[in-house]
Amino acid sequence: MKTKKTALAQGFIRCHDCGCLSNQTDKNSHCPLCGGRLHPRLPNSFQRTAALLLSAFCLYIPANVFPIMTVTRLGVGEPHTIIGGIMALIHSNMVPIAMLVLVASILVPLLKLLGISLLLLNVHYRWQSHAKKWTILYRIIAFVGRWSMLDIFMISILVSLVDMGSVAQVIAGPAATAFAAVVVLTMLAAKNFDPRLIWDNQR
Amino acid sequence: MNDFIDPDASEVTINKKTELPLVWFLPLIALLVSGWLIAKSYNEKGPVITISFPTAEGLEVDKTKIKYLNVEIGKVTAISISDDLKTIVITAQMNSTAAGYLNQNTSFWVVRPQVGLGGISGLGTLLSGPYIAIKPGDGSKENHFTGLTTPPLLKNNADGTHFILETNNLGSMKPGTPINFHGITVGEVLSHKLSDEANAIRLTIFINKPYDQFVRKNTRFWIDSGIDLSAGADGFKVRTGPLISLLSGGIAFRAAAEDTIENIQPEYSLFPLYDTYNLSTQIVYQNTLKYVMYFNGSVRGLTVGAPVQIRGIPIGKVTEINLELDKKTAEIHIPVTVELEPDRIKEINNDNNISDKDVMAQLINKGLRAQLQTGSLLTGQLLVDLDFHPKSKIVLSDNKSVYPEFPTTASSLDQFTHSANIIMDKVAKLPLEDLTAEANKTLQSLQGTSKAATGMLVTAQGTLDTADKTMASAHQVLSIMEPGSTTHYELEQLLQELTQAASSVKQLTDYLEQNPNSLIRGKKDQ
Numbered sequence: 001m002k003t004k005k006t007a008l009a010q011g012f013i014r015c016h017d018c019g020c021l022s023n024q025t026d027k028n029s030h031c032p033l034c035g036g037r038l039h040p041r042l043p044n045s046f047q048r049t050a051a052l053l054l055s056a057f058c059l060y061i062p063a064n065v066f067p068i069m070t071v072t073r074l075g076v077g078e079p080h081t082i083i084g085g086i087m088a089l090i091h092s093n094m095v096p097i098a099m100l101v102l103v104a105s106i107l108v109p110l111l112k113l114l115g116i117s118l119l120l121l122n123v124h125y126r127w128q129s130h131a132k133k134w135t136i137l138y139r140i141i142a143f144v145g146r147w148s149m150l151d152i153f154m155i156s157i158l159v160s161l162v163d164m165g166s167v168a169q170v171i172a173g174p175a176a177t178a179f180a181a182v183v184v185l186t187m188l189a190a191k192n193f194d195p196r197l198i199w200d201n202q203r
Numbered sequence: 204m205n206d207f208i209d210p211d212a213s214e215v216t217i218n219k220k221t222e223l224p225l226v227w228f229l230p231l232i233a234l235l236v237s238g239w240l241i242a243k244s245y246n247e248k249g250p251v252i253t254i255s256f257p258t259a260e261g262l263e264v265d266k267t268k269i270k271y272l273n274v275e276i277g278k279v280t281a282i283s284i285s286d287d288l289k290t291i292v293i294t295a296q297m298n299s300t301a302a303g304y305l306n307q308n309t310s311f312w313v314v315r316p317q318v319g320l321g322g323i324s325g326l327g328t329l330l331s332g333p334y335i336a337i338k339p340g341d342g343s344k345e346n347h348f349t350g351l352t353t354p355p356l357l358k359n360n361a362d363g364t365h366f367i368l369e370t371n372n373l374g375s376m377k378p379g380t381p382i383n384f385h386g387i388t389v390g391e392v393l394s395h396k397l398s399d400e401a402n403a404i405r406l407t408i409f410i411n412k413p414y415d416q417f418v419r420k421n422t423r424f425w426i427d428s429g430i431d432l433s434a435g436a437d438g439f440k441v442r443t444g445p446l447i448s449l450l451s452g453g454i455a456f457r458a459a460a461e462d463t464i465e466n467i468q469p470e471y472s473l474f475p476l477y478d479t480y481n482l483s484t485q486i487v488y489q490n491t492l493k494y495v496m497y498f499n500g501s502v503r504g505l506t507v508g509a510p511v512q513i514r515g516i517p518i519g520k521v522t523e524i525n526l527e528l529d530k531k532t533a534e535i536h537i538p539v540t541v542e543l544e545p546d547r548i549k550e551i552n553n554d555n556n557i558s559d560k561d562v563m564a565q566l567i568n569k570g571l572r573a574q575l576q577t578g579s580l581l582t583g584q585l586l587v588d589l590d591f592h593p594k595s596k597i598v599l600s601d602n603k604s605v606y607p608e609f610p611t612t613a614s615s616l617d618q619f620t621h622s623a624n625i626i627m628d629k630v631a632k633l634p635l636e637d638l639t640a641e642a643n644k645t646l647q648s649l650q651g652t653s654k655a656a657t658g659m660l661v662t663a664q665g666t667l668d669t670a671d672k673t674m675a676s677a678h679q680v681l682s683i684m685e686p687g688s689t690t691h692y693e694l695e696q697l698l699q700e701l702t703q704a705a706s707s708v709k710q711l712t713d714y715l716e717q718n719p720n721s722l723i724r725g726k727k728d729q
Contacts, residue, residue, distance in 0.1 A: 044226070051226040055233035062237040066244065073331075078266065174240055181233070 008200070013038045042194035046123060052189035053116050059178045059185065060113060064106070067173035069155050071162075079173060082106060082151070101151070105179070108148040112186045115141045119193060126201040138195045145187040152180045249277070249297040254311050254335070255290040256350040261315065261333040262293065269295055269311075269335045276301040276337070293350075295335070307342025311335055312351040362412035363390065366468070368424050368454070369403045370476035375428060375452035382408055383427060383455040389414035392454065406476065408454070420466040421459035424476045425483035428452040442480055455480075488544035492559055493522070494609035496539045496573045496587065497600040500617050504585040505575065511541050511587040519543035521587060529601070538604055541573075541587060560607075567610060570595065575614040 012021045015031040015038060022032050029038050067079030080088065082105050089098035115137050121127075122134055158170040256262075259282050269277035277297035285292050297305065314336045316329040328334060338355055373395055382390040390410035398405050410418055428449065431442035443449060454476065468474075477483035502524060511519035523540035545559040563571075570593035578586040595612045602608040613621070684690050715722060 048226050051229050054230035058230060058233035058237045062240045066240060178237065178240070185229075185233075 008040050008196075013040050016042075041196055041200070042192065045192055045194040045197060046120065048192040049116065049189045050120055052185050052192060053113065053120065056113055056182045056185035056189065059181045060109065063109075063175045063178035063182050066175040066178070068151070068175040068179060069158070069173050070171040072169040072171065073167075081175065082179070104148055104150040108144055109179075109182055109186065112141050112144065112148070112190070113182075116186065116189050116193065119195075119198070123197045123201060128202060131198050131202050134198050135195055138190075138193065138198075141186075142190045145183075145190055148183050148186075149180070152176065152183065247299055249299040249302045250305060250346060251280070252277075252295050252297055252305060252346050252348060254293045254295065254348045254350045255285055256293060256313065257290055257352060259291040259293070260313075262313065262335075263332065266332065267293075267334055269297065269301075269337060270314075271301070271304065271337045271339070276304075277335075279335070293335070301337075304337060304339035305345060305348075306340050307345045308340025309342075309345070309348065310338045310340060310351050310355050311348050312354045314354070361409075363410050364415035364418065364470050365393070366408050366410065366418060367471055367473045368406040368408055368476040369398065369473060370406065370426075370478075371403055372478070373404050373406075374426060376406065376426070376454065377452075381453050382410065382424075383453055384410075384414050384417060385457070387414070405473075406454075416464070416467050417458040418456065418468050418472070418474075419458055419462035420468065421462050422456055422468075422474065423459070423483040424454055424456040424474050425480050426452070426476065426478055427455035427480070431480055488546045490544070490546050490559070491519070492543045492545055492563065493606040494541050494543065494563075495602060495604045495606045496541060496609045496611050497536055497602075498539060498573075498575055498611050499613060500575075502537050502539065502575065502585065504577070504583040505539065505587075506584070509578070509584065509586050511543060511573075511589065513548075513589045516547075518545075518547045518589075527603070536600060538602075539587070540604065540606060541609070567597065569593070572612040573609050574612050575617070 011023050013029075014021050015034060015036055017036040018031060018034040020031055020033040022029075022038065030036065031038055064082055067081050068085065070079045072078075082101070086098050086102050086106075089095075089101065119134060119138060119141075127134075155170070155172050155176050159172050162168050162170045261267075262279060262282060264279055264282055267279040268275045269279070275298075277295045279293050280296045281294035283292050283294070284290075312335070313333050314325045314328055315333045316325045317323065325333075335350070336354070376392055376395065378392055378394055380392040381388045382392070390408055393407045393409050395404055395406045397403075430449070432439065505521065505524060507521055507524060509521040510517040511521065519542050521539055522542045523538075525538050525540075527536040527538060528534075529536065543563075545562070557565075570591040571589055572592045572595055574588045574590065574592075575585050576588040578584040592612050595610075597610045599608055599610060684694065714726075718726075
């Protein structure tokens with residue numbers, strides 16, 4: 001591994017916008033090609049990712065504890081948490097759908113949170129091994145990000161479609177907002193994380 | 204390599220640089236939001252209570268709600284069977300707002316759909332499943348409750364007043380029977396129980412707030428169920444209560460005009476419940492005089508409650524009829540106790556110094572006597588009639604009762620039967636045997652008369668034969684006048700002349716009719 005041969009190590013900074021490599025060491029300089037601000041790495045990547053991640057963690061708890069939606073059938077409301085919904089699906093013999101919801105709504109956000117945490121730990125403690133695999137993890141997290149909005153999409157459709165007054169009604173619960181916030185925050189965290197930091201730490 | 208940047212140095216500058224704290228507001232806000240959500244839901248959780256019910260029919264964990272006035276204040280979290288295996292025990296998580304209601308006298312019951320004569324209730328639970336309703340009560344804090352099997356009658360702490368009604372017959376009244384005031388349902392029967400002496404039934408009723416003020420001193424309650432059909436001199440009258448009362452019974456009351464607002468009765472006042480509307484309209488007189496009357500002869504048809512009248516106007520009633528046997532003299536007496544209501548008599552030239560009793564004594568001295576009279580010829584019911592019989596003496600029996608005696612006189616029926624008896628006696632004394640012997644003789648002489656008549660008939664036969672002959676000669680005379688004979692012709696001539704004479708007489712009479720004056724003045728020339 002030519003670990004020392006990074007662009008930064010050789011005095012090059014890559015413009016974020018046009019990708020132009022410029023041999024500038026002055027941090028406040030501008031790109032000679034497009035005039036954009038030059039940063040050797042994403043600015044404050046670690047702190048921003050950490051802050052967003054922490055927020056996501058905070059909201060992940062209410063997202064799972066509180067009911068995500070209330071299904072009102074004939075005037076009787078039944079609030080469902082995400083886990084409760086999965087259990088209800090299993091009880092009504094819809095295991096595949098239950099699995100899908102479990103993966104999309106619980107496992108994916110959780111793994112994303114854990115993955116980003118691990119990436120941050122990696123950067124912070126300068127773990128030396130498996131730099132390539134960490135990068136693969138980052139790619140997966142960045143790719144999977146938008147797909148965990150499945151739940152929110154479903155709820156927003158149900159809320160607007162199943163509105164038959166007292167016969168049947170779906171009302172989004174407080175967890176839906178928290179859950180959407182978790183998904184958005186993890187996506188932002190993944191976007192703010194600069195994977196080059198993994199490689200910077202390699203000696 | 205001047206442009207080589209030391210990776211360690213660059214790392215410090217790139218990654219360890221203290222970031223502006225703005226981004227750290229984000230986790231702070233997230234923490235606050237989630238903390239607030241959790242704290243809120245934690246605060247909403249109230250006490251956990253247990254309620255025992257005889258059955259868990261329709262109740263479901265996490266689905267069955269506990270509601271007060273249809274507002275959800277709790278949820279069933281567990282259902283188990285009690286240790287003695289007789290009831291079920293429901294564990295419920297209440298809201299914090301419900302904490303104030305959970306007192307000793309708070310009652311719980313399960314609301315299920317009910318269809319009754321009084322209407323349909325709990326229809327919503329038909330589809331949504333039953334829920335547990337709560338009626339807050341007072342007392343100390345409590346965590347374990349025993350659920351009611353039937354809903355309490357006052358489902359919420361409505362404003363109003365309780366009253367007690369006393370009746371002899373429960374009839375079709377039961378808890379929930381409506382109470383009407385001018386046809387408006389203003390309350391209901393809550394419960395019924397025997398009075399302490401077990402001689403009456405006491406109904407606890409509840410009248411709702413704005414209407415309880417009309418329950419005053421002279422308010423009358425009556426049973427307003429069924430159809431009240433009465434026939435009077437002015438025709439038939441039908442009185443019916445509301446339809447619901449017709450089907451399931453009801454009580455009605457009305458306020459008396461003489462009551463003022465000061466006469467509003469306090470809670471748990473006792474009122475009599477009259478069996479019919481008519482009974483409730485009768486005035487109850489507190490001031491009564493009791494007398495005992497001894498009647499000679501049978502009192503068959505006289506019943507307790509029979510009216511006492513003066514010249515047809517009721518002034519009292521019979522309260523007691525007894526049979527007494529004097530062991531010494533072996534005599535039978537029938538003391539009839541009557542209750543007179545002197546207030547029914549309007550007094551003129553009133554003198555307050557004379558008591559009602561004195562007035563009665565005065566009337567008795569003037570000849571007021573009691574007499575049994577037939578009230579109804581169909582049923583043979585008797586009534587006591589008071590009237591003046593100045594000629595009758597005051598005959599008093601050996602009165603042993605606590606009440607003064609009222610002198611009686613034989614009833615007109617008694618008098619009638621008495622005179623009928625006399626007539627019958629006279630009839631019995633008639634010499635019937637002599638009469639029949641006489642009659643026999645008469646018949647025998649009649650027989651002789653008929654024999655003589657037979658002889659006369661034979662003579663008559665001879666007379667008829669003679670008549671036959673006479674007829675034959677008459678036939679000969681008539682044959683002379685056959686057509687063609689001279690006599691016949693002459694007769695025809697005579698008839699024609701008679702006809703002409705008759706027509707001229709007719710003309711004359713016609714003329715005279717038109718001109719009657721011609722009789723005096725003669726015929727006028729045309």
